[in-house]
Amino acid sequence: MRASRNKDKEEKLEAPAKLKAWWLVLAATTAVVAVGLGLTLGPASLGVREVLLEVLDRLPFVDYDSGLSEREQAIVWEIRLPRVVLGLLVGSMLATAGASYQGVFRNPLADPYLLGVAAGAGFGATVAIVSDLGDGIGTFDAVPMLAFGGALVAVSLTYLVGFSARRSDPVTSLVLAGVAVASFFTAIQTFVQQRDSETIRQVYFFVLGQLRTAGWDEVILVSPYVGGCLFILLLLRRRLDVLAVGDEEAGSLGIDVRLVRLVSVLAASLGTAAVVAVSGLIGFVGIIVPHTIRLIFGFSYRIILPLTILFGGAFLVGADLVARLVLEPAEIPIGVVTAFMGAPFFVLVLRTSRKL
Amino acid sequence: MLIPKLAKKRRTTALVVLSLLLLGASCGSSTGSNQVAISANQETATTEAVTTTTEAVDETTTTEVMEPEFPEAIISLSPTATEILFAIGAGGQVVAVDEYSTYPEEAPTTDLSGFTPNIEAIAEYEPDLVVISYDPGDLVVGLELLDIDVVMQGTALSVEDTYSQITELGELTGHSEEAQELSDSISADLASLAENPVGTGLTYFHEVDATLYTATSSTFIGQLYALLGLENIADPADEQGWGYPQLSPEYIVSANPDLIFLADAIYGESLDTLMERPGWSEITAVQNYAVIELDETSGRWGPRIVDFLTGIHAAITDLTS
């Protein structure tokens, strides 16, 4: 009693969503190009050839004389390179965390700051700056510590509040709890910030986001968190796809929804907290990059997550280039650059959101 | 006072220089005397002739003569204005100054704030004149509603502003002569410092805070530095002429200033913290220990600009000899 079938179609095997190898190559190349530009462009005019030789010189068994002075070498190795590497780390973490959040919360506008990470970090950083704790470069050592702590406290609080709500829809409870916690921390952050007029600029400097590093310290500080969290999120990518059909159906298909959600949120939040502690609140990366990838390459997280890692890093390094070069030698805070890109992007999302 | 931060072996020299400066700066000002003058509106600071023919010499009169009134209960919410007032001899007329008016020592410091002023707290002192340098939005209006005279003396953009502020305060408080003397003395001191521009051919970076905001040569302090012939590395970076650009570390390292002035030394910056910044140890100023910590005088535009510049002058002389 079967109706006509598709027998006349050629019986080739329909491939499931798969990450094509050349996409990975493309993404990696983009990242490398971004790094290259980041190393060669800047207010100190160093030639491309010289920088290249300088980099090659550091490889084992390779010995070139780049002709750069000590000072110029210091610019490449101690100022530009750590900054670019940090950009890669921060960009990839924010983009991937954003993509994961979008999967877990089934919402295209979810970003890594949804559960209060940003507000908590901002509060921690403000407290550190205003109370002038820590040693080192002014207050820069205390800032990452307290920012990180603040972010973690905020996320934990969100989870506690979200769970205690006991609604039938855990996702909505979490989101609402996140909004409440974020508002709370933002309010006290603003209060603390306004009380001390001398440090307001420093606070804004943090809040608007910057990739200015204190050398390799911050890179070292952040790397284990970013590495570990990205790894975990990558492992979960298939399960994130299953979450797309909702908690109940995903459960009936064999996924432990609560566990997957918890681990994803934890990994994404922890990684985000670490990078935010060091680079401030850079917004929109977690939305722009995943969506663009989704639109161009495909819907499945098996495609999206590996690509967000690479393209996210490249994107932020690129944004940092813009931040550094547009008003050279003054710099625009990088959060402003990403926001500029974010506004038209949201319009794009609205118009194409059917596909998402 | 300036505390030039030099290499250890130069510290004693610095102390000697410092003591000399202290002596020089403590030229006392004459005590204010309330001149009996016929005056009307304080804000215009003009004198008007009284219509009666009697000349009132002392306070008691029988006719309606406008009493000579110089304010006796002045509040200053501007540290610079405080310095000026005491320098022109009007210190006895001052009843309260804001929390940051730390100089001179005899100034009656209170916990009034110049940044977030509380009108009621100000009014409690029953002032007859309030001098401010910043109005967050409703201070002037509020004081006028309470019928309190207020004069606004904002941040000086050039030394000319300093002179005109001194003159204005002199007229308001009845110390015009001392005010003129002060202005002349400042002018003369600056001129004599400029005659020996020890900074000629040297570049400098003036750090406002740890986020690397700086002041170009178009700013007040930049103009002072320029008197000594110093060249500011931030000038090419400020095409729009805002005066306070934020520089990137790369730019500073690459510009390689000969001198670095730390206005944020009061927040903990020093040669040591600079050396920890990546790439900064390659800067000439850092390698030669030519990093000079400034105190709060670098933020004021009153009589102590002479002390400030003298200190800079001495520090540079030390370093280059």
Add this chain to the structure above:
Amino acid sequence: MEAISCRSLRVNFGSTEVLRGIDLEVPKGGWTTVVGPNGSGKTTLLRSIAGIQASQGVIQIDGHSLGAFNRREVAKQIAIVPQQPVIPDGMRIIDYVLLGRTSHLGFFGIEKKSDIEIAQSALEELDVNFSESRTMGTLSGGERQRVVVARALTQGSPILLLDEPTTSLDIGHQQEMLEVVDELRSRLGLTVLATMHDLTLAGQYAESLILIEQGQVVASGSAQEVLTEDLITHHYRASIKVIEDDSGPIVTPVRRKNSNSLE
């Protein structure tokens, strides 16, 4: 050993009792369909057995208590086709159906060729055109329903729970789907528990029927035993006529001129 066995199944939503003690048994390889008026608790019953609705009482799958299984084991035993599935618009059809293989995949979640073949043949059985660029959002209502069933079939579980599987389908596709399910049932030994509102079709394809109303079983047995004019008229408050046919009772609505003559 029955495939599915429930005893005294109760479900409360707050203070409302939705299921008030249901006893139910479905033999292995059997097909039981649950019928009843709207709000009788059919969907809640199915969801409880699938393990996605909290309940009290005993539920046993193949002799083992349902609560003893973890999520993955349950998925390997039971596949449910929900009444209102969540449809991710941007997902490709083949990927959606492949979600059914989730419980069979290894740690890294990579599908093997065999997995893909299973998904493809399920789609073909159900006559769905799934050319490469088609996404879930481009499906018609009927196609969508068939794709969801395809996903359940792809799970390869011995027990199939179907919650109103034919609502959006035209009569031809209704029959086609039920035929496919029946054929797979006999070929693979599947056990089917379904809810349906079309009483005739329910009778034609099920081995036994259960009629529930207000959370309680009011009748159970063969189609002839359950689909009687008395029972249907009473519990559905409808005006119907039952016609005998070889394939099973045909329940058809009739309109009485006298609108008040409902018993």
